[in-house]
Amino acid sequence: MIPDRLLNFLPWALATLMIAAMVHLVSVLLMPALAPKDAYARLASYAKAVGINEGVVALPPITPGAEILSFEDASFVEAACIYDLSKRPYHVTASADGEDFFGLSFHASGGRIYHAITDRSAIKGKFDIILGNARQMEALENASDGAAPLQEVRITAPTSRGFVLLRVLAKRGSDQARLREQLKSVKCEHFDLPKD
């Protein structure tokens, strides 16, 4: 026989577990939206601190205490482009020299990655990428109907805010200065949708 005391206790224990399970799921799912210091927030506050509203934000050398993002490779020279697609789509152009590893990764606010490429998949050493939300993509699609084949890669972003992280590997420490210059040639800008 199960003692009465245990039977009395059981429904309360089950209720506790139910609540715990719900709290667990909700807190995990809400974490990306609520985490105060995610990668997007860190980059945005750095861009604000150095006074860059638009275009490429060169990130400082990755040294102890001066890291903006955690778990970044100190052998890399990095820059970020922070965008907001709520009004206008975004255009990223960059060129790779084919010799150094050059990676572009596209992150939604919250840090989730939704697209990533390296210079291996660059077309003739060039990256030419347009980011937009679904509506902007449709407008671009209609505007370019029947025109010349596409030069650029078009990516639909899952959230209107996010960032593009540009990473170049400095294989030797002495390459850093040269690559820092090279990253300055990257262009990131919002542009107006064609009028029809």
Place this chain on the structure above:
Amino acid sequence: MFLERYSLYLRAGLVMIAGLLLGLFTTVLSLNAGYGFNPLEAGPWTAWPSVGVPDSDPYARAVVARTGESPLGRDQGLVFTASTDSSGAPLDGACDYSLEDPTPPARFWTLGIVSPRGSLFANPTGRFGYSSVDILRHEGGGFNIHVSRNIQTGNWLSPGEARQFNFILRLYDTTLDVDTQPKADHFPKITKLNCA
């Protein structure tokens, strides 16, 4: 008298508080345990390939948002970390370690030292890792890194004054198959030498 009348409410309140605490506790536990599901494990080395894909699971997203990192895209490379030596003993800053080749196939790799939270250690060398290009190699292409607080000849990494540290091996443009568990003997061997 008062307690008896409201004992049901009291119990319900206790259940809610206990459920809330238990739920948050399990969230913290699960987020500290790694980046969601399906790690790749090779001896002491662990990677989380699912963190770098667009449809990453909610746990991976929550961890990334909390640590403030921008994961490497799955198409860009893979990041392996090790918090133990090859025999399974936790890494200790007071001990010397030797890291020996081989490394898995990749266009480039970097091998460095990082805190469990993903930041770099201030150390007298000013070096935080080696790349496949700038590491000194033996005749025949093998290499050896000496990890110690004290000055060493050859490839030397120092954890500075830190007690806890991890090794981090990043493979860029790697051909490593993520659908099967890699072999431990394709990864650098971590051997404890002596402890201070």
